Amino acid sequence: MFNVCTPSHGSRAVVTAPLDKTWFALDLISTAGIDTFAFSVDEHPMWVYAVDGHYIEPMKVDALTIANGDRYSVFIRIDKEKGNYGMRVASIAATQIIGTTAILSYNGEYSHDRFKNSTEIVTSTPYIDLRGALVSRDLTLFNESLQRSFPPQFPQPPPKVDQTVILNMGTSGKTYTWALNSTHPFPLDSGEAASPMLYEAPALSNSSLTVTTKNNTWVDLIFITHQLFAPPHTMHKHSNKAFVLGYGDGVFNWTTVADAAAAMPQNFNLVTPPYRDGFVVPASKQKPTWLAVRYHVVNPGAFMLHCHIQNHMSGGMAMTILDGIDEWPEVPEDCRN
Numbered sequence: 001m002f003n004v005c006t007p008s009h010g011s012r013a014v015v016t017a018p019l020d021k022t023w024f025a026l027d028l029i030s031t032a033g034i035d036t037f038a039f040s041v042d043e044h045p046m047w048v049y050a051v052d053g054h055y056i057e058p059m060k061v062d063a064l065t066i067a068n069g070d071r072y073s074v075f076i077r078i079d080k081e082k083g084n085y086g087m088r089v090a091s092i093a094a095t096q097i098i099g100t101t102a103i104l105s106y107n108g109e110y111s112h113d114r115f116k117n118s119t120e121i122v123t124s125t126p127y128i129d130l131r132g133a134l135v136s137r138d139l140t141l142f143n144e145s146l147q148r149s150f151p152p153q154f155p156q157p158p159p160k161v162d163q164t165v166i167l168n169m170g171t172s173g174k175t176y177t178w179a180l181n182s183t184h185p186f187p188l189d190s191g192e193a194a195s196p197m198l199y200e201a202p203a204l205s206n207s208s209l210t211v212t213t214k215n216n217t218w219v220d221l222i223f224i225t226h227q228l229f230a231p232p233h234t235m236h237k238h239s240n241k242a243f244v245l246g247y248g249d250g251v252f253n254w255t256t257v258a259d260a261a262a263a264m265p266q267n268f269n270l271v272t273p274p275y276r277d278g279f280v281v282p283a284s285k286q287k288p289t290w291l292a293v294r295y296h297v298v299n300p301g302a303f304m305l306h307c308h309i310q311n312h313m314s315g316g317m318a319m320t321i322l323d324g325i326d327e328w329p330e331v332p333e334d335c336r337n
Helices: 257-263 310-315
Strands: 014-016 023-029 037-041 046-051 054-061 064-066 071-077 084-091 099-105 163-172 174-180 210-212 218-225 233-237 242-249 278-281 289-296 301-307 318-323
Touching (some): 174 301, 174 310, 218 233, 233 289, 242 257, 257 289, 278 289
Parallel strands (some): 163 218
Antiparallel strands (some): 023 071, 046 054, 218 289, 233 278, 233 301, 242 289
16 A cells, blocks of 8 residues: 555556447446545546436536545536547555556547556546646536535425434554444454344444434434544445535534534535435544534434445444334344344
8 A cells, every 4th residue: 555556557448439429428436445536537527417326416527536435427428539538547545656547439449558658558638647636727626515416305494313423533552443433443354253243132232333223313423533644534324325414624522513503604514415325534634524414214224334445444443323223123032143
């Protein structure tokens, strides 16, 4: 991750543009284990029309930042001169340069010389550089805070909150073990031997490892990174999506979103918040950072809440959400465990 980066010269992916069409749809999925990447198509703006499998009002952008587990659906117009255009991916992490380039080919005649450097092969004008930054101030990067659900999803007036859970984030003992509240490191070599949590009754589960809710309630999750100079955490919630209500830096001194929003309304969107199942808790520098999301419990069951950065999750940054336990079925005695 931090050193011994070896350049590779393998084959290059080629996507053939449908020349008999005006629009071309792409589904972008980040399967990264650690890094967050920027994505763009040279000389082709994108119209983002879905985020995490949920429709939004189309947003015209020149590049996207895609965190671990994010999914975006975009349209591009097939309206350029025949030729080959770079489809670029570049890590935005500060540790080292990692990037690659595929080809959007208008004529299907692209031939890759595997012994040449990619910058010598792709001659179209890029929108991002090797560190994933826009090459010009005239270009636009996707801004999550501006996305609007289509059709609108967030109830008005905002729903009454039944439960607020504050989740503190940071390393636990070692630089490579992580915690969500006081969760414990998860030894990778003992995962098979561990007793499944579903073998325990919900009321007996360790409160540091679980969030327990009732069905048809609204729950706020507030993620707080107290540790300074911490990386962003790409949190993922299983089962259903949540509304990203607000984020910011500095100490979070409130116990509810309502109190925090009253004190700093500029940090919250309680009218048209983004609707996602992945949320990036901002990286901290010289101040703590925080992020608040709200979801409606409508799918009873046991699910996971975890960081999508692989070594953070396996280090312990994961919890179980026991949603809607009042609607769980009773397991017959002869079927238990």
